[in-house]
Amino acid sequence: MITLKVTVQFMTYGFVLLAFAGSVSAESLSGSRPNVILVMTDDQGYGDLGCHGNPILKTPNLDQLSREAIRFTDFHVSPFCTPTRAALMTGNHPGYSGAYRTSSGRTMLHRDEKTLANLFGDNGYATGMVGKWHLGDNAPHRPQDRGFQDVVWHRCGGIGQASDHWGNDYFDDTYERNGKFEKFEGYCTDVWFREGIRFVEQNQDKPFFLYLALNAPHGPYRVPEQWAKPYLGNKAVANPNFYGMIANIDHNLGILRRRISELGLAENTILIFMTDNGTAAGGKFQGLDSKPLVGFNAGMRGKKSSVFDGGHRVPFFMYWPQGGLRGGKEIETLAAHIDVLPTLADLCDIPVPEAYQPDGVSLKPLLQPSGQPWMRDHHVLQFHGGAGAKTLPSKPFAYSVVMTQRWRLVNSDGEGLYDIQADPAQSNDVAKEHPEVMTKLRAHYAPFWEKVSPRLTAVRIDVGSPAENPTVLCSQDWYLPSGNPPWNFQAISKLPRVTGPWMLEVKQAGRYRLTLRQYPKQANQPVIAVNAKIEVAGQTQTLPVEPNSKGVVFEVDLPAGPTELVTWLYDKHGKAGGAYFTEVEAIH
Structure with missing residues (x-):
């Protein structure tokens, strides 16, 4: 076969497109609809792969996928977790979507936003989501509210963060399956891949879309010892556990690929691998925007949270043998996370309704051997x-x-x-x-x-909704004017010293029970306070806290519509901060 390399020169800033023969053709798209598996890791940078030149980290299965897939070498996401996930799911810029921070009530999509799961589910696909969501813990923002039919996930932005199930530590944890908590055996990444394979097996006779969003290698950096051991004691390794977490991901990716091959699904499955931002611990940096003092960053400046390339340029591999997306070819054209939704719709021959209006554009022209014109110059x-x-x-x-x-x-x-x-x-x-x-x-x-x-406005959480009653609110969603609220297990173990409003939408007028807690209900810990206060819908109530009380209960009548809830827990010195957890239940 003769491979052609087509270069198209654009008038603005030397914009270059590289496209290859053997890519997508109309004939390849005319058969049965392809499945889609989108694997995204958390905090793994462009340089945290052997195939990208890392001299120490071993990633044989990712390296093999890189050799077999179409590789985008100038692909960009947002510099950190939630915004990338928002852009990926909606095809819109994170600020437009409403989910543009990692806490402080800015992690949820505006209600008018539609997702990849909505798009695929409305077109006859089985939709599954496994792992990290980070786009809202409460209705109507959970993955099951946003088009995913089969969901196994942890809350908040990471395992061990405030709204996650109390006591989770990456091993033998409790996660949420379709609205109910369930105990799982094993290391978190192993669980996510196992559940992803379970979804594939259960839906192998129909087209499916699986979003396999791993929490690893996000901190805290915990992994079974066998995976970190090869990197211990090496002064060129900034964090052996971080590398071990990636090695474990690589191992599990190999298991996934072998299983979909055994099921006869590999040829007509679009498999995507990407990450959500630059490296978090692949090097030691002096500030966000520096080059690494130790470690490998593929020659780039900046890490996670930086707007230099090291903070947002990431791997993006796309493999679909039946569709011609194979051969280890490189595309050097600038592309981004907002392009994934329109691209997958295009490849799967799914029309994108007007309600979506993605900011991104389909990458399909870049995959054509003819090198069709590209719609973006910046x-x-x-x-x-x-x-x-x-x-x-x-x-x-x-x-x-x-x-x-x-x-x-x-x-x-x-x-x-x-x-x-x-x-x-x-x-x-x-x-x-x-x-x-x-x-x-x-x-x-x-x-x-x-x-x-x-x-860039507030997105509200429903209370009194049939989809979720009671609603368990967490301090990570306090809508603060600056700074981050308490967002992890360590923070909520300390006495509260700050508070902020939860932005709520009361779905039905009526009587509500509000239970204020310092710890989540499953922690079974007392409230360390002497008085408690709430302000909501123009009403203020104060109650004493009974000794050893594990929750302070208020009842209040709420009108339907938008409101704000603010809570306080006062210690014996009169110092106060908010209740880290508050259950809001419509009772009649």
Whole structure:
């Protein structure tokens, strides 16, 4: 077979497309609809793969997939967890979707947003989600509320974070299956792959979409000893457990691929591997935007949460033998997470209804041997609120990057311009030498901000909903004007010293029971306070806390509609902070 390499030159910033023969053809798409398995890891960077040049980390199964798949080498996500997941699910910029932070009530999608699961489910696919969701723990924001029919997941942004099942530590944990908590045996990553394979086996006779979203290698960095052992004692390894977690993922990916092959599904399954942001622990860095002092980052500057390339350029492998997506080819064109929804719809011949209106565009033209015209000449991403969560309201250009095939206009601690082709490490700011490029890139940012900024608004949690009653609220969703609220097990073990409102939507007027707790109900721990207070719907109530009480119960009449709930727990010195957990139950 003769392989053609087609180069299409665009008029803006030397934008180049590389496409290959043997890619998607109309004939390959005319048969039965393909299955889709989308595997996404958490906090694994571009350099945390052997096939990307890491000299120490062993990832044989990912390396094999890289050799067999179509590889996008300039693929970008958001610099951290929730925004990438929001963009992936909706095809929209995270700020537009409503889910653009990792806590503080900014993790949930606006109600008018539709997801990949909605799209596939409405077109006859079985839809399954396993692992980390991080787009809301309460109705109407849970994965089962957003189009997934079969769900096994942990709450919050990570195992061991505040709203996760109390006591979970990566081993033999309790996760939620379709609305009910269930105890699982084994290490978390092993469980997620096992449940993913179970979903595939149960739905092998129909088209299916599986979103396998791993929590690893996100911290805390815990893994069975056998996986970390090869990396212990190596001074060039920043975190042996982090590498061990990736090695375990690689092992499980091999098991998954072998099983779908045994089931006869491999040829007509679109298998995608990607990660959600730059590395978290693949190196030791001096600040978010530095090059690694220890470790390997594929020559890039920046880590997780950085708007330099190391914070958001990630692996993206796509493999579909029956559709021609194979052969280990590289596509160097700029692409992004917002493109996944329209691409999968295009490849699976699913029309995208007007209600979706994705910001992304289909990557299918890049997969055609003819090298069809490409619809984008730039991409914008923004870390809304800035690094360190010191401030949440976003400002124009703050912590943003405007990207083209050649240029990066970066706004971090200051504004800089980088020629990514000549200087992939982003070492030299060339803004003074190219004022005309600066002007053009700033102009690209303006329509992005005009679309996104009006949607940086509160998304509300339902109470009194038939889908979830009672609703268990967690401090991670306090809607604070700055900073992060208490969001992990360690934080909620301390006396509360801050509080904030939960933004609620009361679905039906009536009598409600509110139970305030310092610890989640399953922890069975007393409230360390002498008085408790609530403010909701223009009403204020205060009650004493009985000795050894594990929950302070209020009853209040609430009208239907939007409201805010604020809670306080007072210690004997009169100092107060919010109840980390509050159950809101419609009683009549």
